[in-house]
Amino acid sequence: MSSLSSRPAAVSSDDRTVGELLSVVTSDVQTLFRQEVELAKAEVTQEATKAGKAAGMYGGAGFAGYMVLLFLSLAAVLGLANVIDGGWAALIVAAVWGVIGAVLYQRGRTRMRTVAPKPERTVETMKENAQWARHPTG
Secondary structure (H helix, E strand, C coil), X not given: CXXXXXXXXXXXXXXXXXXXXXXXXXXXXXXXXXXXXXXXHHHHHHHHHHHHHHHHHHHHHHHHHHHHHHHHHHHHHHHHHCCCCHHHHHXXXXXXHHHHHHHHHHHHHHHHCXXXXXXXXXXXXXXXXXXXXXXXXX
């Protein structure tokens, strides 16, 4: 019998080729990347849940504030109605709210123009990661 038949069927880790090692490393990197993505998804889901609950509380507070402003406006109308006609009192309070609304609209519009819809830093780092993945030694 030849010496080849007595050789073990499994290749030891010392006898692996560079290609096999690269394949193992690539597989490990892919697994690590998938695990990192799953961890990120879990974290985002958890944080989104907390943010949703907080947003609900903000919504409730906003509604309560709206009700306060409504009744304060009603009180202002009734107070002015003691001095001038009720229709004019309601018109004056409505005009004040119209001015406040116009100012808030303008400020919101100005701020909205500064919002960047694309996450620039994330896009840049993803491009750098992709470039590094293509040329890890360069």
